[in-house]
Amino acid sequence: MQAQKNTEKSFVLRKGRVTAAQRRALNSLKNEYTITPGKSRLSLAEAFLDSDRKLIADVGFGSGESLLSMANKHQEANFVGIEVYSSGIGSALNQIQKSNLTNLKIIEADVFQLLETNIADETFDVVVFLYPDPWPKRKHHKRRLLSEGFLNILYGKITTNGLVYCKTDWEDYYCQIKEVFSSDDRWASEDLTNLPEYLQSLPKTKYERKALIEGRQTRELFFRKA
Ligand SMILES: C[S@@+](CC[C@H](N)C(=O)[O-])C[C@H]1O[C@@H](n2cnc3c(N)ncnc32)[C@H](O)[C@@H]1O
Structure with a gap:
């Protein structure tokens, strides 16, 4: 399909x-806990001690509450968090060190560019988007990240039978994402009862709490690469 x-x-x-703590982490922990995209396509598995585990990406992890919770509880899998927001990255780096996690790495990058140029095909078993920026104004x-062009790029980076999970509190963004996946027969809709355990027990992030206070309900989308 044309991207x-x-x-x-x-x-x-x-x-x-x-904050000072985030700055310290950004200055001193990046070498240990981040993966830096280079010129050649990254094989992310090699960045982990145990490279045979499932690889799960949390795209736009914000302050990292959900990402850290998943990585702490599910040490049988490897996690990679992709984000552009420095203070969130600093917080996540501090938490990785505090919890001594060897199954979580951070990539500071625009995911669109990263996938397009730096990531090998069939890299991720699961890709998670928790409350992607809704950009509510029509103009x-x-x-919006989860567009046809982005999903075309994402498709190649996911393993066969790999999963995409998304939560959003914006009804029209939910409908848009659903429409893009549903109109492409390379994706199959997956029943939410098949959600892996680490996605069933996510904490409520600051962003999600705000949405609930403002009266917006969370909608979930779950698709499998056919
Ligand atoms: C609304 S916040 C949600 C944060 C978090 N997932 C949560 O549930 O609380 C969206 C996040 O996506 C990040 N983001 C947006 N576009 C991105 C991109 N192209 N690449 C990486 N991160 C991105 C933003 O910096 C922001 O932290």
Whole structure:
């Protein structure tokens, strides 16, 4: 299928406050816990002690509450968190060190560019998108990450029978994502009763709590690469 390319970024890098602890982590823990995209395509499995485990990506992990919770509880799998937001990356690095996790690595990158140029095909067993930025104004919908162009790139990076799971609190974004997956027969809709345990017991993040307070319900999407 022809990839329709996003020309607009799905994020705006604001100068958010980076705490002293986050700054320290960004300065001193990156070597140990991050994977740096280089010129050649990354084989992510090699970055982990046990490279034979399932590899699960959390894209746009924010402050990392869900990512850290999954990696702590499920040491039988490897996790990679992909994010552009420095203070969130700093927090996650601190938590990885505190919990002494060997099954979680961070990549500081725009996921669109990363997948397009730096990631080998058939890399991920599961890719998770928890509350991707909804860009609610119509004129900003073109910034939404989960578009046809992005999903075309993502398709190649997932193993056969690999899974994509998404939670969103924006009804029209939910409908848009569902429509893109459903109109492409390379993806099969997966029953939510088959959700792996690590996706059933996610903590409520700050973002999710805010959505609930503002009266927006969470919707879930779950697809399998056919
Ligand atoms: C609304 S927040 C959700 C954070 C978290 N997943 C949660 O559930 O609380 C969306 C996150 O996606 C990140 N993001 C947006 N576009 C991205 C991209 N192209 N690559 C990597 N991260 C991105 C943003 O920086 C932001 O932290």
